[in-house]
Amino acid sequence: MGIKALDNKLWLSSPTMYGEERMYVKEAFDTNWVSTVGENINQFEKNICKLVGCKYSVALASGTSALHLAVKLAGVKPDDKVFCTDLTFDATVNPVSYEHGKQIFIDSEYETWNMNPDALRKAFEIYPEVKVVIVANLYGVPAQLDEIKKICDVHNAILIEDAAESLGATYKGIQTGTFGKYNAISFNGNKIITTSGGGMLLTDDKDSADLARKWSTQSREPAPWYQHKDLGYNYRMSNITAGIGRGQLLHIDESINRKREIYFKYKEGLSDLPVKLNPYLECSKPNFWLSCLIIDKDAMCSQFRDDLNADYTTEKGKSCPEEIRETLLKYNIESRPIWKPMHMQPIFSECDCVTASENNVAEDIFARGLCLPSDIKMTDEQQQVVIDIIHKCFE
Numbered sequence: 001m002g003i004k005a006l007d008n009k010l011w012l013s014s015p016t017m018y019g020e021e022r023m024y025v026k027e028a029f030d031t032n033w034v035s036t037v038g039e040n041i042n043q044f045e046k047n048i049c050k051l052v053g054c055k056y057s058v059a060l061a062s063g064t065s066a067l068h069l070a071v072k073l074a075g076v077k078p079d080d081k082v083f084c085t086d087l088t089f090d091a092t093v094n095p096v097s098y099e100h101g102k103q104i105f106i107d108s109e110y111e112t113w114n115m116n117p118d119a120l121r122k123a124f125e126i127y128p129e130v131k132v133v134i135v136a137n138l139y140g141v142p143a144q145l146d147e148i149k150k151i152c153d154v155h156n157a158i159l160i161e162d163a164a165e166s167l168g169a170t171y172k173g174i175q176t177g178t179f180g181k182y183n184a185i186s187f188n189g190n191k192i193i194t195t196s197g198g199g200m201l202l203t204d205d206k207d208s209a210d211l212a213r214k215w216s217t218q219s220r221e222p223a224p225w226y227q228h229k230d231l232g233y234n235y236r237m238s239n240i241t242a243g244i245g246r247g248q249l250l251h252i253d254e255s256i257n258r259k260r261e262i263y264f265k266y267k268e269g270l271s272d273l274p275v276k277l278n279p280y281l282e283c284s285k286p287n288f289w290l291s292c293l294i295i296d297k298d299a300m301c302s303q304f305r306d307d308l309n310a311d312y313t314t315e316k317g318k319s320c321p322e323e324i325r326e327t328l329l330k331y332n333i334e335s336r337p338i339w340k341p342m343h344m345q346p347i348f349s350e351c352d353c354v355t356a357s358e359n360n361v362a363e364d365i366f367a368r369g370l371c372l373p374s375d376i377k378m379t380d381e382q383q384q385v386v387i388d389i390i391h392k393c394f395e
Contacts, residue, residue, distance in 0.1 A: 003388055006332040010386070013190040013290060016255065016376045021247030028239045036217065038239030044246050045200070051168070051249070052175045054183070054202045056209035059237035059245075060216055063164040063186030063199030067134075068095040069212045069235065070182035070201060074132045074158045076101045083123055085115045085136040085143075085162070086341045086353055087362040092136045092162045093342055104130065105343045107355040108362040113278055114143030117151060118356040124155050126354065131157050137166035137176050138339070139371070140192070140259070140289030141280045145171045145179040160184070164199070167192050168256050169287040177202050187241075192255050192287050193248035195241040258376045259288035262383065266291045266372060269387035273394055274299035278369075292338060294369045295319065299394070303367070307346065319393040321370040327393055328373075333386060338369035 024040055033039065045057040060066050076082060078100035084093045086105035093103050106123055109116035115135045124130065133152050135143050145161070152159040161180035163169075169176045177183040187198040201212050214220070219232030267277050274296035280286045301315040303322055310322045325335045341362040343353035353360065373386055 003331065003385060003392065005330065006382065006385065008332070010333045010373050010378060010382055011375050012334045012336055012371060013374050014377070015189045015194045015196070018247060018251045020250055021244045024243030024246045025240055028243050033239045036236035036238055038242070040239045040242035040246055041237060044237075044242040044249070047246065047249050048185070048200055048202070051252070052177045052185075052202060054178050055204045056202070056206055058201040058209055058212045058216060059242055060199050060201060060235045061237055062197055062235075063162075063184050063188065064091045064094065065216070065233065065235040066184035066186075066199040066201040067092065067160070067162060067164075068098050068233075069215055070160045070180075070184055071095040071099055071101070071132070071134075072215065073182050073203075073208050073212060074160060076132055080132070081127055081130045083120065083127075083130055083133040083157075083354075084342065085134065085138075086343055087113060087138060087339055087365060088136040088162070088342065089164075089339055090342065090345065090347075091164070092134060093348070096134070101132075103342065103348060103351045105341070105348070105351055105353040107353060107360055108138075108365060109144075109356075110361060110365075111279060112141050112143055112281060112284075113138045113365055114141065115148060116356050116361065117144050117147045119354050120148060120151050122356060123354040124151070124157075128155070130155070132160065133157050134160045134162060135180075136162035136164070137169065139278055139292055140166045140169055140287040141278060142166060142169050142171035142176050142284040142286065144281070145174075145176070149179050158182070163202075164188075165191070165289050166287055168252050169285060171281075171284045178204075181205065182208065187245055187248075192259070192289050193245065193252050195237070195245040195248070198237050198241050198245065200237075255376055256287045259291075259374060262374050262376075262378065263288040263291045265380070265383055266293070266387065269384070270390060273391065275390075288374070290371045290374045292369055292371045293390075294365060295321070297368070300368060305367075317394060319390075321368065324370055324390055324393050328386065328389055331385065331389055333373055333389070335373060336371040338366045338371060340366055 164186035216235035
């Protein structure tokens with residue numbers, strides 16, 4: 001029997017609304033608190049702190065704004081070098097440029113696809129003056145956070161944890177978003193919970209949280225008039241979007257459990273193919289935000305990519321990410337390449353990338369990897385279609 005294209009688009013990861021969000025948004029309208037203050041913001045910040053286990057949080061317009069304020073709080077100045085995860089979305093590293101710093105990228109490890117602690121140690125040997133490290137938890141899988149934090153402590157460096165993709169994930173029983181001195185999470189539309197946009201800065205330092213809150217509201221001083229002595233930003237989350245977040249947070253366990261089911265259905269359904277799913281350490285519990293695969297090296301067909309285009313040559317019994325992605329798209333199914341490493345981006349082409357060995361792991365994962373549809377609303381039947389199509393690509 002032939003495979004039929006899906007009538008409705010199957011997305012990589014789209015927002016899922018549960019209903020309670022309307023109640024909190026209506027409350028904001030009914031009380032006329034529709035600006036950047038109100039009970040939704042207050043409660044959303046408290047609830048996230050309770051979930052994650054941090055002392056203070058600042059609700060902001062995006063995860064990127066949270067990372068920017070974290071970089072400012074860490075004291076990054078023009079020309080300061082900052083060690084950054086290489087295999088990530090550019091929002092992780094762009095804030096360094098906002099403060100006119102210089103990124104030094106740290107290669108990945110195969111065990112988690114995240115920052116390699118050995119590469120980080122090597123980087124400190126090359127650049128002992130570095131005092132800030134930004135680590136991201138890729139696709140909801142925690143990095144070796146305790147080891148990375150230990151290395152930072154040895155070198156008196158401030159750790160910033162980008163937990164934008166990993167809210168609800170734990171490493172050795174501890175929630176991500178708490179390992180850095182400053183931490184950022186995201187509520188973008190495709191994340192494990194959403195406020196349509198939005199993010200949050202997390203910290204255990206009250207003075208830092210107060211300063212970030214001040215910066216996020218245009219750095220207004222406590223005067224009867226508008227008095228400013230610091231550069232400010234329009235970064236504060238609105239009370240309306242915070243209401244969406246309050247409703248979403250009631251269902252975070254449900255969302256994570258569904259993402260986990262999707263991951264293990266892929267793992268079982270693709271077990272007879274020369275592919276593996278994105279890995280994680282036994283001491284961690286990912287939130288399984290996105291299920292991804294990586295094709296065995298000897299099962300890769302010929303694939304070509306430049307900055308804007310891709311092509312491949314079909315080979316019997318083999319496939320490649322571009323073939324799978326294009327084939328899925330023909331059936332009305334969205335998938336996405338793995339994040340292109342930052343050191344390969346034209347904007348960062350002059351930045352150094354430190355590896356633990358001769359081979360660059362991030363480049364290899366990008367070349368052989370693909371993000372699979374991981375939408376919570378995906379039915380078992382739809383996911384089986386995805387699995388069947390992937391099998392077809394290897395025929």
